[in-house]
Amino acid sequence: xxxxxxxxxxxxxxxxxxxxxxxxxxxxxxxxxxxxxxxxxxxxxxxxxxxxxxxxxxxxxxxxxxxxxxxxxxxxxxxxxxxxxxxxxxxxxxxxxxxxxxxxxxxxxxxxxxxxxxxxxxxxxxxxxxxxxxxxxxxxxxxxxxxxxxxxxxxxxxxxxxxxxxxxxxxxxxxxxxxxxxxxxxxxxxxxxxxxxxxxxxxxxxxxxxxxxxxxxxxxxxxxxxxxxxxxxxxxxxxxxxxxxxxxxx
Amino acid sequence: xxxxxxxxxxxxxxxxxxxxxxxxxxxxxxxxxxxxxxxxxxxxxxxxxxxxxxxxxxxxxxxxxxxxxxxxxxxxxxxxxxxxxxxxxxxxxxxxxxxxxxxxxxxxxxxxxxxxxxxxxxxxxxxxxxxxxxxxxxxxxxxxxxxxxxxxxxxxxxxxxxxxxxxxxxxxxxxxxxxxxxxxxxxxxxxxxxxxxxxxxxxxxxxxxxxxxxxxxxxxxxxxxxxxxxxxxxxxxxxxxxxxxxxxxx
DNA sequence: GTCACATTGTGACGAAGTGTCAATAACGAG
DNA sequence: CTCGTTATTGACACTTCGTCACAATGTGAC
Numbered sequence: 218x219x220x221x222x223x224x225x226x227x228x229x230x231x232x233x234x235x236x237x238x239x240x241x242x243x244x245x246x247x248x249x250x251x252x253x254x255x256x257x258x259x260x261x262x263x264x265x266x267x268x269x270x271x272x273x274x275x276x277x278x279x280x281x282x283x284x285x286x287x288x289x290x291x292x293x294x295x296x297x298x299x300x301x302x303x304x305x306x307x308x309x310x311x312x313x314x315x316x317x318x319x320x321x322x323x324x325x326x327x328x329x330x331x332x333x334x335x336x337x338x339x340x341x342x343x344x345x346x347x348x349x350x351x352x353x354x355x356x357x358x359x360x361x362x363x364x365x366x367x368x369x370x371x372x373x374x375x376x377x378x379x380x381x382x383x384x385x386x387x388x389x390x391x392x393x394x395x396x397x398x399x400x401x402x403x404x405x406x407x408x409x410x411x412x413x414x415x416x417x418x419x420x421x422x423x424x425x426x427x428x429x430x431x432x433x434x435x436x437x438x439x440x441x442x443x444x445x446x447x448x449x450x451x452x453x454x455x456x457x458x459x460x461x462x463x464x465x466x467x
Numbered sequence: 468x469x470x471x472x473x474x475x476x477x478x479x480x481x482x483x484x485x486x487x488x489x490x491x492x493x494x495x496x497x498x499x500x501x502x503x504x505x506x507x508x509x510x511x512x513x514x515x516x517x518x519x520x521x522x523x524x525x526x527x528x529x530x531x532x533x534x535x536x537x538x539x540x541x542x543x544x545x546x547x548x549x550x551x552x553x554x555x556x557x558x559x560x561x562x563x564x565x566x567x568x569x570x571x572x573x574x575x576x577x578x579x580x581x582x583x584x585x586x587x588x589x590x591x592x593x594x595x596x597x598x599x600x601x602x603x604x605x606x607x608x609x610x611x612x613x614x615x616x617x618x619x620x621x622x623x624x625x626x627x628x629x630x631x632x633x634x635x636x637x638x639x640x641x642x643x644x645x646x647x648x649x650x651x652x653x654x655x656x657x658x659x660x661x662x663x664x665x666x667x668x669x670x671x672x673x674x675x676x677x678x679x680x681x682x683x684x685x686x687x688x689x690x691x692x693x694x695x696x697x698x699x700x701x702x703x704x705x706x707x708x709x710x711x712x713x714x715x716x717x
Numbered sequence: 718g719t720c721a722c723a724t725t726g727t728g729a730c731g732a733a734g735t736g737t738c739a740a741t742a743a744c745g746a747g
Numbered sequence: 748c749t750c751g752t753t754a755t756t757g758a759c760a761c762t763t764c765g766t767c768a769c770a771a772t773g774t775g776a777c
Contacts, residue, residue, distance in 0.1 A: 392646060
């Protein structure tokens with residue numbers, strides 16, 4: 218029985234190793250540069266072994282997506298300790314989301330790609346439900362926060378806010394902002410010339426949303442830019458320092 | 468000289484034909500089922516000719532993306548004739564966006580995929596700037612509408628709204644809502660069990676955003692669900708009828 | 718220690734797809 | 748009709764995916 222758990226551990230370790238390699242390859246040679254053969258070559262294992270872990274190439278992405286979400290969850294959990302209003306905590310979630318996207322650009326692209334049909338069509342159901350589970354955990358954090366805001370009256374009861382609907386709105390906003398930001402940055406979009414500031418776009422957008430929910434204090438009652446800075450200092454100082462030194466973690 | 472324009476016309480026609488085939492293939496066999504070989508086989512032309520039109524497979528998607536945006540623009544232009552406030556017109560844009568996504572599900576997936584790195588990395592620069600140009604046209608429609616709202620005072624000057632920033636927010640929201648809706652519908656997401664209603668999610672989300680901008684009349688001052696219905700009847704009756712009969716147009 | 722059995726690993730291989738290019742065909746001006 | 752130009756073709760070289768018969772290794776009973 219002991220040997221079994223040891224073996225299982227070894228397999229789990231190898232899986233992480235393979236994922237490290239996959240991520241490294243993607244960072245080096247771009248998204249299209251990831252092939253199963255290259256993973257095989259760079260690892261000390263053979264193709265068959267790699268395919269023992271992942272049913273297909275898309276499953277590798279799925280697994281990376283799960284890792285990505287575990288990392289995100291870690292960032293979001295710190296928010297519990299943040300001394301601030303519920304709205305400030307929601308903004309902290311947005312901060313964490315953006316931080317994640319900057320710190321792990323390759324992983325972020327993986328998450329984005331997972332919403333795309335050509336990937337989803339091919340993933341095995343085991344992997345894709347695993348992604349859903351992780352996703353639900355993140356969604357749960359946001360739902361809980363919004364429910365708390367309603368309970369405390371930060372979001373007036375008269376707004377009749379459904380926590381699920383509001384969470385979906387916030388998620389949509391964050392997801393869309395990130396997806397379009399990275400696209401806008403690279404291209405000759407109208408926004409580039411219009412002084413588009415990707416740094417604060419998410420703060421701005423989430424503030425609009427919260428104001429729409431009538432989530433007190435409103436953005437004209439409080440300086441959320443200051444909150445934004447404070448979140449960075451108090452919750453994510455370590456990660457910001459890494460970014461300063463251009464230490465991107467895939 | 469006349470022969471040249473005739474020839475050019477023929478080539479343009481053939482390009483449209485090839486795109487029709489590509490779309491048909493995607494609708495039939497899924498996104499991953501699209502191959503250059505199949506396009507070749509189903510058309511009466513050879514591989515070389517197909518590659519004369521499109522530098523690579525991703526260029527086909529790019530071209531479809533442009534077609535997709537031309538169709539969208541057509542939908543949005545009708546809004547000029549809509550008798551309503553600026554905010555109602557913004558909601559009409561959201562309506563058009565959602566209508567487009569329902570009427571052309573395959574094309575919608577193409578647009579979504581274009582925001583993804585594995586596609587973007589491979590597209591030729593000519594095609595991708597063409598996508599940007601089309602995109603800018605759509606963005607321009609929204610910017611103009613928001614500027615008008617500010618000029619009329621529907622959005623109070625005190626909000627200090629930048630039309631570009633607000634457009635980006637609206638675009639992010641619409642894009643994110645659509646991307647996540649289609650993902651949520653298929654999967655065992657928390658939202659499914661929570662009575663997620665994809666039909667009105669975009670209306671709800673855009674209303675939140677407009678409320679956040681303090682775009683008058685606010686959603687508690689007017690029944691925008693009624694507006695939503697009116698938009699369907701007055702602007703998009705034909706398209707709705709098609710949807711009723713399950714006539715999806717790729 | 719060893720033997721039968723179970724599990725895990727291997728890499729050559731077939732299938733499928735991409736993009737190229739030398740050869741061929743069609744075109745049109747003179 | 749002829750000849751240079753341009754468009755078209757499909758065989759080919761190359762890449763990649765995913766499989767499977769076989770090899771190697773690990774396990775536990777005796």
